[in-house]
Amino acid sequence: MTAQRRLLVRIIQDSSRHLDVATLLEIARKQDAAIDRATVYRTIALLKEHRLIDELDLMHIEGEKHYYEAKTSRDHCHMACFRCGAIMEYVSPSFDRLKKEMVQQSGFQIRVVRLEVGGICKRCQENGK
Amino acid sequence: MTAQRRLLVRIIQDSSRHLDVATLLEIARKQDAAIDRATVYRTIALLKEHRLIDELDLMHIEGEKHYYEAKTSRDHCHMACFRCGAIMEYVSPSFDRLKKEMVQQSGFQIRVVRLEVGGICKRCQENGK
């Protein structure tokens, strides 16, 4: 793995936010001004293949771009607030159970799971009254 | 509602497949050759707002485009096979339960839910041996 790729991986892993390509590129350029958009895309493709990162759509809350996060030990759901744009994560044993059930009942071999929810977060509901 | 919009709605409702915009346009043009891509997009935006259709990504199995389906009474999950491209639907009480749990625990008001899975379908696993 090259230095540029290591840099990109590190940024994704260290970030608490979900990064889109433009943001990832911007951050990376602070440490390596020469890094190119194409390299970012190519690295992401690799990381996806190796299942080191997950790709998110986040209900396309802000254009059609994708967001990325380092794979965690536990799959989780993303809830995107259409009003304030906040992204919340949700982990639950029920989600794990559902996945297991899907595999058992359909024989499908799961490689990626994406559960995304769009709506209005609690705060916005209260503020919007 | 105009005739063109009714036509588009009818096509989406009657289709057993999940339609992308290009396909939807192609089908619509057989009945109204003048219909424009922009009209399709504008109609889809309306139908989404009114929650008459759901937008799917289907793990971007074939480019970045979206797919659409008429909303059914029951939310369901889509499983996309990376090998043969098949899309399978999966309905389960566990899914309903998970949604309810999410609402209760987070106070989030859900407007759209999308559970998509990518992997290898049973048939392809067997054929691929």
Added chain:
DNA sequence: ATAACTGCAAATCTTTTGCTTACAG
């Protein structure tokens, strides 16, 4: 040497927008 990686620019694909004309309430 050989194969993989990179930057750059151009191409592609999908979706959105501005503007003018046409239609519906």
Added chain:
DNA sequence: CTGTAAGCAAAAGATTTGCAGTTAT
């Protein structure tokens, strides 16, 4: 009349690709 819808063409946004030069094995 007045507002909404439609067609057209151009723009915008995100991602991919070809190619020539570079680096790593």
